[in-house]
Amino acid sequence: MTDPSALTAEAVAAIGKAQTSAELERLEVEYLGRKSGRVSKLLEGIDKLSPEERAALGKAVNESKRAIEEALSGRRSQLEENRLADLAETEAIDVTFPGPPLDRGHVHVLTQVRRQIETVLESLGYQVELGPEVETEWYNFEALNITAGHPAREMWDSFYFSPELLLRAHTSPVQIHAMQRIKEPPIYIITPGRCYRRDAPEATRLPYFSQVEGLAVDKGLTFGDLKGTLLYMIQSLYGRERKVRVRPSFFPFTEPSFEFDVSCGICGGMGCKSCRHKGWLEVGGCGMVHPQVLRNGGIDPAQWNGYAWGFGIERMAMLKHDVDDIRLFYESDLRFLEQF
Amino acid sequence: MRISYEWLGDFLDLDGVTPKDAADVLTRLGVEVESLTMVDLSNIVIGKVLEQKPHPKSRTPLWIHQVDIGVRVEQIIAGAPNAVPGTLVPVALPGTTVPNGKVVKDMNIAGFKASGMLCSADELMLGEDHSGILLLDRGKPGDPLTSIIPSQAIMEAEITSNRPDCMGHLGVARELAAGLGRPMKRDFMPSFTGTADPPGRELVKVSVDDPDLCSRYIGGVIKGVRVGRSPDWMQRRLRACGVRPINNIVDITNYVLFEYAQPLHAFDLARLNGPAIHVRRAREKEKLLSLDGVVRDLTPDMLVIADALRPVAIAGVIGGEETAVTTATTDILLESANFNGASVRQTSRALGLRTEASSRFERALPPELALAGARRAASLIAELAGGTVHREWADVYPRPQQPVRVILRPALIDDVLGTHVPLEEAESILKRLNFHVKVMGDGEWDVLPPVFRLDVTIPEDLVEEVGRVHGYDRVPPTLPGRRHERWTPATPSLDRRLDAIREVLAGAGYSETWSPALVSGRQLEALRIAAHAMRVSNPLSDDMDTLRTSLLPSLMDAMALNRDRGRLDIRIYEIAEAYLARVGDHNGGQPEEPLRLAALASAGATADEGRDALYRLKSVLDGCVAAMSAPSCMYDRASAELFHPGRCAAVMLDGRQLGYIGELHPTVSAGAGIDGRVVAFEVDVEPMVAESRIPRAQPLPRFPRVQRDLAVIVDETVAAGVLHTAIKEVAGDLLEHVRAFDEYRGAQVSEGHKSVAFTLTFRSPERTLTDAEVDKVMAEIKLGLEKRHRARFRE
Structure with missing residues (x-):
């Protein structure tokens, strides 16, 4: 025991x-x-x-x-x-060894830029309005004060289906539709969408592109308000150090009319190779809405006035991401699309 | 348009204003200077050719010159043969950079030293001509070239279509003067008129058939001109504007075009039949040999200038060769007219010929400009070609230009600009731009624009004039805001709602594409999806002549492109409109523009890989629908163009067909240049958005679930979806979820049959289920499947 x-x-x-x-x-x-x-x-x-x-x-x-x-x-x-x-x-492992590739899909850079633009302008109270791409001559031209034989029609050489029907040359027709639908200002809208112009494809332009236009119709709006809106938009998208320059120009649907530029992000406006020594990069057009256009939209110009502006989404994306050939956006080459 | 800085100096004092300053001021005023080229000639010297010999060894013809450059003689080799001994030439010595950017170096060409370069007009940016060495008509060897030709600054400016008056130096100078606050040295309307007898209108009969197309025609008779070279300064300015000098008469007409923006034409009076001018539409089958040496077929849409017998010019576009001014010409008819812009544009397009004249008439010139241009040209011809100008020109002016008065409430300026511009400043700006301002009793302004400004018609136009000279950069930026009594509540945009779908697709490895909506109609026809296609009547090319009726061909092209560039596994999608002509409409009305979502994925090579890829793609589509919080889709076997006949389903949402999913037909994928299988879907997006619901929270289950598997053996023709529905119908409330997870054919089941395995999840909201309860439901399910589908079960 x-x-x-x-x-x-x-x-x-x-x-x-x-x-x-x-x-x-x-x-x-x-x-x-x-x-x-x-x-x-x-x-x-x-x-x-x-x-x-x-x-x-x-x-x-x-x-x-x-x-x-x-x-x-x-x-x-x-x-x-x-x-x-x-x-x-x-239990030590080699932490520098790479993980397996993540099969992540990419949202198109133009979608991303359009999203940013919508977000910025929605924060100012603008709402998205959409309209048809195949438009009538009246909405695309006449209502915008671009009468038949107007010398400015050269700027919008268009694709036609019949004498009355064409692919819209800009999203401006949506402004007329919106004024007719909303009837009573205030109107604060943006109109993103595809547009078409009969220009041969090259590095800086395509016969198809995407535009965003903004329209404000209210009481007592001024050119200063237009300028402030552009500055808010540009600084929100590109950074608060950016400046906006507004130059007189001509469009039949605005009076006065302007083109607006953003200061070069590389040289800050001093002039460098990337802005071709201008210090400024062209963005789009804008102006105070022509009284006749308000009338065509059913708005009384004696009571209300407005401003409008427009630019290409591709142009915005090119400026933001240093893309030097607009055709890349529409070629669907994954080596390009996966960079964003 | 090209603007010569030196030329602007004719009209205003440019002291202390550099070309860069002028360009900046003009841009701020709305004459956008796109580039400024400085042509510095100060380092080019004048040389005299002493000797010219052919190069003995060179294979291409070269000439060896001995050139006197004042201090010494240099040996210079050139390819052009025109620098013969005795000529004066511009010489760029080694180390010099010539204006077009070329750097000159000491060279040795096949054994012969070459110390410098003889320059062409093109290299010195004094003209387009690069065919030979620029020959100088005077100058001292060794002197800088600037002793006879000043350095130049040339601006390339974009003139907006409302300002044809700025398509000449005078108009641009007026803008610059207003912007700088300096006076203009010259009036718009020259005072010169001819004095010789008899009156010009008795020498040539002018008639205008169609006042709508020609609102004014001035024909001035000038006799006894000596045709020859125009002076250097004129030639230089024309070259700066991109035009080659011809002779003094033609050069003067061009010069006035670049000065006043008024196109002119000079006919050899002796070669005009009549002599008479008849402005009329061309007749059927008429032809004209134009100045550029081309025989032009005319149509009755075109306005022509005819003499008593035949057309001698195409109105506003180009003159005829047979009546052109030559060295033999002594008497001329000077034409200064106003033609309808739309008509000139149409003619110029039909002929495929755009000229300096047509590009000005197209923009609707003011008829008053015709007289100013005619007077200016006549005075230059008298001065430089020694002509005798007859008095009282023919001036057919059926539609005189009407003055337009604009009444301005001056407060509008501040109201529109959003800044304060003192009234005196505003008035002074308008006056500097040649507007007449009359302040009326009630404080409003009665404003008369100058005759050359047809673009100013409403008060807002005057605000623009004041604003641009005052300076838009001086207006402080503000954001609008007032107390609104009405508003529209915010709603997310359609595209932002679709971001939920993009998230799912990105997670599943799908990348988004944007592709052109204009595609090849022939391709759509070959794919048999062209029934509702809209065709463009004026396409740029036949690969962009039709609006797409489906996104799939674009995605197939994208896949083929990425395959070509070395990608094998490709998953892509696009969200965009398709365009479908409404039934019975043949390009008459607006089409439907349904927003579509389409996706494409490579799917291996074998039938099994294709099937598995299709099932994975179904899960992706289900995920997209779920992300929109819409009810689940149903899939029904279907057949559709583009798809594999045995592997295609209609996608149904709440009884409505959204589109199709399936494997692409092998001939379709092969036709797009893709080897291997491809799976795809294309669905309408708007019904998904319409069916989208706000998700409502369900209470979390309090009791455990019970899971059972069931392998159902049925005839091969019975679809899994049908069994799924049958199970749900028989099982009752305790069945929470059922899903098929495997399909088997082979040794374990008899010929013509298959086994489909399901996972069933049971749960009660009130209690923990017992095995006996679940067994009972399982037995009911089996019984139901036996009865409905003669099913047997594998244990």
Whole structure:
């Protein structure tokens, strides 16, 4: 018959030497297994002992169990501590090794720029209005004060389906539709969409492009308001250090009419190679809405006035992302599209 | 238009105003100077050719010159043969940069030293001519070229279509003078008139048939002219404007065109039959040999100038060769007329001939300009060609220009500009621009624009005149804002709502494309999707002559392009309109423009890969629909153009067909130049948006779910979608979700049958389900499938 305290000492010593949790597992079964564990075996033949001896043995065995359990859990936490302390060596990986490629699709850069433009102008209270791309002669030209035979028609050489039906040359017809629908100002709208002009494709222009126009009709609007709106838009899109220059120009649907430029982002307006030494980059056209155009939209110019501006989304994207050939936007070459 | 800085100096004092300053002021005023070219001639010297010999060794013909440049004689080699001994030539010595950018170096050409370059007009930017060396008519060897030709500054400016008066130097100078606040040195209307008898109108009869097309025709008779070279200064200015000098008479007409913007023409009076001028429409089959040596076929749409017998010029476009001024000419008829802009444009387009004259008439010139131009030209001819100008020219003026008065409430200036311009300043600006201003009793201004400004008709036009000279850069930027009593609540734009779809597609690896809506009609026809196509009547080319009826051909082209550039796995999509002519409309009315979403993915080579890719694509489409918070789509077997006959489904949303999904027909993908299989869908977007609902939160389940799999063996013809519907109908409320996850054909099932495996999820909102409860429902499902579809089950 084994002495419980000797068995305890043997077990505790073995546990103290164990190096892995598997070893501890094995020792636990060896000593504390319910039927064949060595501690349980101490109780073999206990029924032959006197009540006093029986009580003493029971107590000794219980103590032995508790001591071994304590040793086990102590050693376990020690081993776990050791393992955590060694993680830096045992589980180190090469963190410079690349992850597998992420198959991320790309939203088209023109969608991204259109989204930014919409967001900026919506923050000023403008709402998006849409209209048909196949337009009538009246909405595309006449209503905008571009009468038949007007010398300015040269600016909008168009694709026709019939003498009365054409692909819109600008999104301005949407302004007329919007005035007719809304009827009572205030009107603050933007009109993004595709337009078409009969120009042979080259690096700076295409026969198809996308435009955004803005229109404000309200009481007492001024050229200063137009200028401020352009400045807000340009600075929101390109950064607050940018400046806007407004130059007189001519459009039949605005009076006065202007073109607007943004200061070159590279030289800040001093003139450099990228702005062809002008210091300014052309963005679009704008002006105070011609009274006849308001009338054509059913708005009384004696009570209301307005301003409008327009530009190409591609042009904005070219200026923002240094794209030097407009054709890249429509070629669907993934090597280009995945850059944005 | 090209503007010569030196020429502007004829009309105003440019002291202290550099060419760059002038360009900046003009741009601010609305004459946009796009480029400024400085032609610095100060480092070019005058040389005299002493000797010219052919190069003995060179294969291309070259000439070796000995040139006296004052201090020494240099050997210079040139390719042009015209610098014969005795001529004076411009010489650029080694180290010089000539105006066109060429750097001159010491060279050795096939054994002969070449120290410098003899310059052409083109190299010195004094003209377009690069065929030979520019020969000088005077000058001292060794002197700088600037001793006879001043350095030049040439501005390339864009003149807006409302300002034909600025298509001449006088108009541009007037703008510059107003902008600088300097006086003009010369009046608009020259005082010169002829004095010789008899009156010119008795020498030539002028008649105008169609006053709508010709509102004025002035014909001046000048006799006894000596045709010869025009003076250097005139030749230089014409060259600066891009025109080659011809003879003094022709040069004077061109010169006045570039000065006044009034085109003129000189006829040899002796070669005019009659002599008479008849402004009329061309007759059928009439022809004219024009000055550029081309025989022009005329049509009755075209206005011509005819003599008693035949057309002698095409009105406003070009003159005829047979009546042109030559060295033998002594008497001329000087034409200064006003032709209808639209008619000139139409004629110029029909002939494919745009000239300096036509580009001015196109913009509707004021008829008063014709008289100013005629007087100016006549005075120059008298001065430079020694002609005798007869008095009282023929002047047929059926539609005299009417003065337009504009009444301006001066407060409008501040109201529109949003800044304060003092009234005195505004009045002074208008006067500097030659407007007459009369302040009326009620404070309003009665303004009379100058005769050359037909573009000013409403008060806002006057605001623009004041604003641009005052300076738009002086107006402070503001944002509008007043107390509004009415507004429209904000709604997200359609395109921003579709960003939810873009997110799903980006996550699934699909990249967005924007492709042209104008495509090849022939391609649509070959694909048999041209039934509703709208064809452009004036396309630029036949690969952009039709509006697309589907986005898929564009995506197929994009895939082929990226394949060509080395991509194998391609996933792309586009959101854009298709254009469908309405039934019964043949280009008569506006088409439907449904917004479409189309996607395309490469799908391997084998039938199995194609099938798997199609199922993945279905999940992508389901994801897009779910992202719009629209109800789920149903798919029904279908057949459609472009798609594989056995692998195409109609996409149904709430009983409405959105479009198709499937594998592309092998001939379609091969026809687009794509090898391998391609899966695609194209659906209408607007119904999805219309069906979009705000998601409502559902309570989270409180009790656990129970999952069971069920392998259903059925006849091959029974679709998984049909089994799915049957299971849902039989199962009742406890079935939360069912989804097919595997399809099997082969040894384990009998011929003509397949096994479809489903995962079923059961849950009760009220209690934890027992196995017995679920077993009971499963038994009902099996019974139902047995009855409806003669299904058996694999254990």
